[in-house]
Amino acid sequence: MKCVDDFRLRFGKQELVPIIIGGMGVDISTAELALEAARLGGIGHISDAMVPTVSDRRFRTHFVKEKLKLYKYNVANSDKSKVLFDLGRLAEATHNHVGRTMEAKGGSGMVFVNCMEKLTMNAPRETLRVRLTSALDAGIDGITLSAGLHLGSFGLIEDHPRFRDAKLGIIVSSLRALQLFLRKSARLKRLPDFVIVEGPLAGGHLGFGMDWAKYDLAAIMAEIQAHLKAEHLNIPLIPAGGIFTGGQAAAFLDNGAAAVQVATRFTVTRECGLPPAVQQEYFKAGEDDIEVNTISPTGYPMRMLKNSPAIGSGIRPNCEALGYLLDGSGNCAYITAYNRELLAHPKLRHGSIKLSVKEKTCLCTHMRNFDCWTCGHYTYRLKDTTRLLPDGSYQILSAEHVFRDYQFSTEQQIALPA
């Protein structure tokens, strides 16, 4: 019976354990988690989502406060077009986060950064260019482009000295999305070094519509594999989404995958950024406690626990301090939904009853506060990966335990912690 450790991911001469811990913003896939994956010979991701906020929390910078101070005059204004990120500060924040992670790296593995295109930050091209360039400057091993088609992203960094040496890849959920990207990257004579094929059971935003349940990861993988073969393209393919056991991972590798990307099982590890109380919510969840909804202002469906405080919350948009989802013209679908609700219930303005906005959520504030409990489909199985403690809580795992379980277990077995 094969296990993941029978396979290796090869990048040139470098051999890695073919386990990648996926990026989980905002600082859910922490530097500590990514560094564990690298130490154990695999690949870990940090995320650059809301990186000034992350830098403030970790490195005692004051980027959020400074931005709010600058734009305080605009807080009550529904037009947010003037609320821009300072690109120098954004570069500094990225340097802090990426640079310090890379300084701490040990082991034979790698650390990549997950870059979501949908974080448009009221100046999509300019801010993305700074995020990508600064991550390369700060020594990141690789970049995983996600949450978007990224048709212009390689072009933003084509002049960077590390454009051809850093490992650059993309997450896609369909052959069509990959074809569009390959057409663009062929013009720069720079193919991606890896492609992550994310199916509908993943956590975070989904690259599918609300008909996500009709799709199947293995089928999408097979379609993309056949296409690459027909085009004589040798690009490592990495499936993601719902790979819960080492046995499942090994089956994908046996079918030609170069590695697997996993995340959900690591959400309940010590190194993960979720607060312990939220991790207990993940453990406790049953299958019916998880939903895919459309409350993310990005327009992508998102999977989360139904009891997430973010759902139905009607807090005031916080774009002067945060504003990561402003689309470049100062719009965000949450602002629109919030203003519509305010207009419909004028009495709520006086604060006697709390405003509830059902349609969309203020993702910036709620992700920052760990109040949007996004999760993978199989979160309801997490309780079977640990022990129930005498006080009724579930035992938090170590990232090493989960990593090794993926690496060495066979069939559908899951090793419980000691």
Ligand SMILES: Cc1cc2nc3c(=O)[nH]c(=O)nc-3n(C[C@H](O)[C@H](O)[C@H](O)COP(=O)(O)O)c2cc1C
């Ligand atoms: C809590 C959580 C947050 C996530 N956030 C992101 C993200 O910010 N960007 C991204 O590209 N993918 C995100 N994902 C997707 C993962 O990186 C990964 O590809 C996927 O969840 C793997 O499937 P699995 O969770 O079933 O193992 C997230 C997943 C989880 C569980």
